[in-house]
Amino acid sequence: MSRNSLLPPHVDPSIFQVCDVLLxxxxLGYTVCYVLIARQSIRDxxxxxxxxALAFNFAWEIVFAAFVTEEAGSRAIFGLWMLxxxxxVYTTVKYGATEWKHAPVVGRNIGKIFFVMLVWCWLGLYAISAWWLDPENPVNPKVGKIxxxxxxxxxxxxxxxxxxxxxxxxxxxxLAQIVVRGSSRGSSYSIWATRFIGSLAGLNMNFGYCWWTAPRAHVKRVKANMGLPPESCLPLHPRNIDKFLVNECTMSSDDEDLKLAMAMSLQEDTAGTTENPPASGIVEAIDLSSDTDDEEDVDEDLRRAIALSMQEDEKPNVAQQPASGTITPATVSTASGFMGIDRKAMEQERLARLGKRKRNASPERPSKQVTRSPPASAPSKGPILQYPKGVIKRTFASKYPRTNDITIDELxxxxxxxxxxxxSYQYDSSWMYEKLDPTKVKQIWLMYAKFRGxxxxxxxxxxxxxxxxxxxRLHFPPMDGMIVSMHSKFMLLFGKEKxxxxxxxxxxxxxxWGEVGNDWQPGVMENSVFLIDLPRRSDDGVGKVEDLPPFGRDLVFFLKAQEVGSKVTDGVLKFDFxxxxxxxxxxxxxxxHxxxxERPTGLPGLANAVRELQYDDVEHLELDYAASSLGAINDTFLSRIYLAARGKSFTKDNAVVPDVRDHIRIYFPTNDTVEKSTGGPDCANIISLSRKYYNASTFPKECLRDYVSTRRGMLSHNKLLFARGRRTNGKPFAWVYVGSANISESAWGGQKVLKSGKVGALSVRNWECGVMVPVPDDKxxxxxxxxxxxxxxxVFEGxxxxxxxxxxxxxxxRRPWLFGPG
Structure with missing residues (x-):
């Protein structure tokens, strides 16, 4: 393995020493083999x-010694082999005629024939090397290779x-030469053994060890040659990054308008649309208020499926071809509609399924879903509140040991x-359809609906x-005025009993969610998730908002602000908080604002949460904030975060907290950490910090700490705020926020002290949400x-x-990973 390679953190540096030994x-095996061949040729x-074969080997050594290798040691070895x-070559020219008595013309001209072969092999190998190593368009490029x-x-x-x-x-x-000659003259067991050892160690074991230790950097071409889809490997060439960014790596939350524009421009729909929209009855919103699956729903589903199927047969194909030869991921046709779903196949499957259900009232078996995460254990019958008090888990990561993590299927x-x-801020619809089959689960997706304003x-x-x-049904929260991003993330999963x-x-x-497109590649991105299971109310009725604890009140308040509708909020109120x-x-x-x-939002909302949970009696407080995106941070904004974490309001008198930089640490990856990560820079486009923000004189650089995951080589999309402190009575406390909010005024809201001394309006550009979870007192x-x-x-363990x-x-x-405008 080349010493110029940059190893991902999960690869032990000893790979260099192992490869040196094997090479x-x-x-040595090849050298001894060549010496023995020369000696045996002279003897026999x-x-x-x-x-x-001789011409090919000689040409290979010339090309690699003169043009390819950068290392002096390799050149010396190739030079020795050429000698x-x-x-x-001498033995071939001197004794060649005796082996070609049946073809005297070849025997007399064997030197000339060898020279022609040598030149032909040299030209071919040189052309292949130049093509492969072209810096503008290299073959099968990989992160870490230089x-x-x-x-x-x-x-x-x-x-x-x-x-x-x-x-x-x-x-x-x-082998063919031995068969033609009818004897093994010129060969020996020692020649065979030394060549076998040389090939086994220098070729098979060396590259095999590299593949086993770091498959990402050594296997893509092999899999491509085996006919596997290119998505099964990291597409690292710049011309492939566009697809990768959209389907594999999401965009970040700050400067959302610009970054969403980048992502959507890569998905620009080049296909024509139908001349006329479908009949209104076909796209009528489905009633998602009922969280049971009774017979009336089945009848309605069956009637709707039959109607859709009939219209599919009657509707002419009016999809147009893209103007160019390239088909973008967002291409829509009558066969593959919203975000790529095969509607006709889905409806046919739905008809068969619903027809079967009409004949047989027994529960249907779940469809076999394609999944790349470990299968969840079979759920037991009846409602089980697995997380009745709530829990925070890491997301699953392929090829990493399972710890306190959870797969998307388990969730x-x-x-x-x-x-x-x-x-969610971004969806992979095809993947989502595999996880939650829309023929079986009614769904509402809250989506972002702004593009370049x-x-x-x-x-x-x-x-x-x-x-x-x-x-x-699709739903779009209000995006009026200054709002630029719907960055909040949550799931409400309604079952019959929980x-x-x-x-x-x-x-x-x-x-x-830690999944990859193959069986060998480790996950590249980690996240966290809070989840809680709530039982249905004992009276089976709809509760009142005013009777809810703070968690429930703020959740319902947020859902109403997002205008999801009373059917959703009433559905939430059927459960016990x-x-x-x-x-x-x-x-x-x-x-x-x-x-x-009545329910403060942004940083005032965080301060209100701290007060309601009675963590505002603070003598001393330390904050550690891990984020995937940093905005235009300064001491004033850090002071507002620090005050909110103490449960205090932002006023003229406390606008800047003295020495605030000594009490806040911001975890964000350095450029080196990203370069050496498993996914490399191509997976870091969801991690953003603008060069303009970082270079500002007011940016608190001394607060930055390198985010290095405990899962070696993983990048992070986490947003975690850890608070540790002492109350005025000396008792310790700790709590953590987990959610969608990064460290920016876009996420938490900007607020200034006016000349009059009053605090101005809170300006929030993003929709965000999260949960504050305290460490138990007994801990x-x-x-x-x-x-x-x-x-x-x-103290956060557990x-x-x-x-x-x-x-x-x-x-x-060291400099941080910089990505974004400016």
Whole structure:
């Protein structure tokens, strides 16, 4: 393996030493083999290596010594091999005629024939090498590989394939030569043994060890040659990054308008649309208020499915071809509609399923879903409140040990869900259909509907209507005025006996949930999720908002602000929130808030949550904030976060907290950490910090700490605020916020002190939501603390798995990962 390679953190640096040993053994084996061939040829007065094989090997050594390799040691070895090859050429020319008595013309001109073969092989290998190593358009580039200063160019794989071809040619032709000659003169067991050892160590074991240790950097071409889909490997070439960004790596939340424009421009729909929209009756919103699956629903579903099927047969194909030859991911046709779903196949399956249900009243078996995460254990019959008090879990990551994590399938429990209300900044619809089959689960998707400041909800609704996805409704929260991003993330999963509420930091994409497109690649991105299971009310009725604990009141308040409709909020009120008294739902409602409402939002909302849970009696407080996006941070904004975490309001008198930078640490990856991560820079486009923001004189650089995941090589999309402190009575406390809010005024709201001394309106540009979860008192009582010391980060064990190494390393001259405008 080239010493110029940048290893991901999950690959042990000893790979270099192991490869050096294996290559050394291989090189020694080949050298001894060539010497033995020369000696045996002179002894037997013949030539041992077949003519074309010798020409290929000689040409390979010339090309790699003169043009390819950068390392002096490799050049010296290739030079030694060429000197030995001259001895082999000598024996070929001197004794070749005796082996070609049946073809005297060949025997007399064997030297000339060899020279022609040598030139032909040299030209071919040189052309292949130049094509493979082209810095502008390299073959099969990979993150971490560097060749002559150009990142991504993989000279190791070139060496593997060309040397493999040379050895295969030599093996086949050597066997053929023995058969033609009728004897093994020129050969010996020692020649065979040394060549076998050289090939085994230098070729097979060396590259095999690289593949086993770091498959991401060594296997893509192999899988492509086997006919596997290119998505099964990381598409690292710049021309493939567009698809990767949209389908594998989501965009971040700050400067949302610009970054969403980037993502959507990559998905620009080049296909024509139908001339006329479908009949209104076909796209009529489905009633999602009922969270049971009774016979009346089945009858309605069957009638609707039959109607859709009949219209499918009657409707002419009016889809137009794209103007260019490239089909973008957003291409919509009558066969593949909203976000790529195959409507006709879905409706046919739905007809068969519903017809079967009409004949047989027994419960249907869940469809076999394609999933790349470990299968969840079979759910038991009846409602089980697995998380009645709430829990925070890490998201699953492929190829990493299972700890306190959860897969998307384990979270969704699809066979037990009747209705799903899902809010996300970005969706991978095909993947979502696999996880929650819309023919079986009624769904509402809350979506983002602004593009470069333009309202695009009509376009999205039309595409959805044309797709005729069953049992689904799209909803767009208000995006008026200053609001630029619907960045909140939550799931309301309604079952017959329980409601599961999940609040993740992840978008609804496979990468965010740790899944990959193959069986060997580790996950590249980690997130966190809060989830809680609520039982149905004992009276089976709809509760009152005013009777709810703070968590429930703020959740319903947020849902109403998002205008999801009374059927959803009434559905939530059918469940018992009694066991949420220790929790707080923290939200940011987009817009301008001139007066504090009944349920404050943004940073005032966080402060209100701290007060309601009685964590505002603070003597000393330390904050550790892990985020995937940083805005235009300054001391004033840090002071507002710090005050809110103490339960205090922002006023003229406390606008800037003295020494606030000494009490807040911000966890964000350095450029080196991203470069060496498993996914590499191509997976870091959801992690953003503008160069303009970072270079500002007011940016608190000394607060930055390198986010290094405890899962080696993982990047993070987490938004976690850890608070540790002492009350005025000396008792310790700790709590954590997990949600969608990054460190920016867009997420938490901007607010200024006016000249009059009054505090101005709260301006919130994003929709956000999260949960504040305290560390239990009995856990804190177990902590042995010195006087005036705050609890250590280990106090969160049992409440949340801290996903990064603590204390994080200071930057100390290193630069952060910079991505974004400016």
């Amino acid at each position: 050394g053994i291989g090189g 007065k013949t030539y041992t290596m077949p003519l074309f 030995i090859d001259l001895a082999l 060749y002559r200063g150009t990142k991504g160019v993989d000279v190791n794989e070139l060496g593997f394939w060309t040397s493999l071809v040379g050895q295969v040619v030599l093996s086949i032709m050597s 969704l429990e699809a066979p037990h869900v009747n209705i799903a209300v899902i809010c 333009e309202d695009i909800r009509e376009k999205l609704l039309q595409e959805w209507a044309e797709s005729r996805v069953p049992n689904m 409601l599961r509420i999940a609040i993740p930091t992840a978008n609804m994409t496979p990468t965010d 009694a066991d949420t008294k220790h929790l707080a739902f923290v939200h940011s409602i987009g817009g301008s 001139k007066e504090e409402s 804190l009582e177990q902590v042995d603390l010195k006087a005036d010391a705050v609890p250590p980060m280990s 409440t949340v798995e801290v996903p990064f190494h603590f204390p994080g390393a200071k930057y100390e001259g």
